[in-house]
Amino acid sequence: MTTKDTLLTDSAHVNGVDIAYVDKGEGDPVVLLHGFPDSHYLWRHQIDPLVEAGFRVIAPDLRGFGGSGKPQEVEAYDMRTIVNDVVALTQHLGISKAHIVGHDWGAAIAWMYAFLMPRRVDHLAVLSVGHPGVFSTPSIEQRAASWYMLFYQFPGVSEQLLRRNGWRLFKEIMGGEGDHQRYPRELAKPGALTAALNYYRANRSPESELRVEGNFPPVLAPTLGIWSSGDKALLEEGMTGSAKFVKGSWRYERVEDASHWIPLDQPEQVTKLLLGFLGTEKAAAVPTRRRRL
Amino acid sequence: MSVEHTGVDVVVVGGGIAGASGAANLAANGLSVVLLEKQETYQDIVRGEWIAPWGLREAQILGVEDAFGVGGAWEIREWTQWDETVAPAEAETVDMTRFVPGVGGPMSFPHHTVCELMAEQAEESGATVVMGAQRATVTAGLHPEVRYTHQGEDHLIRPRMVIGATGRGCTVGRQVGVSMATSVHHWGGGLRVSGLDDWPMDVQAMGTEDDKMFMVFPQGDGVARLYINFPTANRERYRGAEGMSRFIADFELACLPDRGKAVYAAAEPLGPLKLWPSVAMFPEQPIVMDGVVLVGDEAGNADTVLGTGLSCSLRDTRAVCEVLTGGDDWSPGAFDAYLAERKFRMERLHFGADIIAKLHCEFGPEAAARRRRVRALMADNFAASVTGLLNMVPPEDVPDFGFSEFFAERLFRETV
Structure with missing residues (x-):
């Protein structure tokens, strides 16, 4: 049953882990990065239209999810490591510069990819999750909305709590949103739940929740931010506040009648927004290093 | 010519909850297992x-609990008993989550997806799962045989043991000479619906009004399984093209809050409406013989109104799997403990089902007066609701007095 929910075409061993991915079409490459607890399958409504519009679509299962490797240790899920997975995968595929599109954790990875690898990013499109500089000083309201992030911090306990009584707590957290019927099936596979929760453990410890994040380099790529009014965990200010961190052109789109899972709830609108954005803008000038005399 | 399969330890006939869970457990324990299911793919056939x-x-214990949670099972936490003799606001609610250590409340789930996941689990553990196995025929004996047809081809297996788990059809039982005495107290109908967004998903409802005993079992996310039990004399009431809409409309009930609007005005059918006589079945010959053992409904079952059929099936399967994975003695004598426990258990379940059916599935002014009296008795002494414990804890843990004629008499005739 679960095996039908896949469009994967290939797999590669990169950065010390097996990454399964979709590689479809020819043209300017677009990398689609899913979030928690999805897989490449999140993008099932966007992949073919992007291919038909002349893009080469790369949609990996991020480590820990779907058909990719699932290391069990928390350290394996540091954001930089996951960014390096994407770098290594694109290098493996002979891609030097790509449009980067991310949702949820995939958006957080896309932001960091844009900071660390400005020359490898053509256009950047982020869904749901704004710039980490905004998120690192959450309002009280936002803290309450992302209560579940803090909940995932107790290793060993939360798997058990989420699974007990027929995954009751997990189902309460997810509600009827996203691929809610598919998620428990995916996460019940050996090691999958721990791997997925490790994203939260490695990157949002209570300590880092409270730490005021330091300097992020400005994003030079033209950037499209998309947020949905039905998102129960993330606030609009997280996305709109991202504008000041983007030096390239900034575009913001608010999507109505969609939960957190925008690509599933408004598939045609997301496709249209991406097609109207990717490849349309020029990047801000990459700063040249000043010579100090 | 048939295709012959060799080296098979156990053939399980019937891929329902009993059969599929057994196949998963036996395969995980290293036995060579073939599971035969007659459906090509699992569908909602209202089980x-x-x-x-x-x-x-x-x-x-069987190691199949994740198939429930992952297959869409929803933990129900509260049980509210409504009744035409009680104002909606006065209906009593019981917390069901604390009866069995390590387990929460009962669960309501789409039967077919859970069976499918159990069959998948069996396959992943090494079992052979044959979907669309037709005309399965079992011959008992020291060297039992199972014949079936699959995609037009005849197959023959000579396993060491056959588990008959074909449910109320009793296909295997009839082939090996086990007949059933039956009794029917009332009829029932079931339908899976969505759209119950205003129905509290934590709460299961049961209740009696006019000539219907209704049940709402939430499955989360606005989905629920609805049942109505009704008098045998009235068994045609939901037949015909408009049957489904009459069934849903019958959830307009004065005893429910807002007259049951959260159900009757919102329910959208998700599957077929099935109607059945609520049969209690009592096997007339031993359910264990050389080479064959029966489990689940196929081995005899109590009136569906009690709701313990699946729990019984899993208990049977667990007991039989313990014998088959516990040693080399698979002779009928090795199943003595299973038979003794099952006999004791079914006596209690039949006794309890009779009480519940008489109390909630009989209709008219006399029955309503009886419910009113019993309710007063239960309010006065909580011990009078002992029969309801059968839905929570295993029958052997329910206090003995609940199964005495004295108790039944006191409950129904007000003799003190």
């Missing part, structure tokens, strides 16, 4: 979708 906490405990 039991409520499982008691004590049944979930059996699922844990």
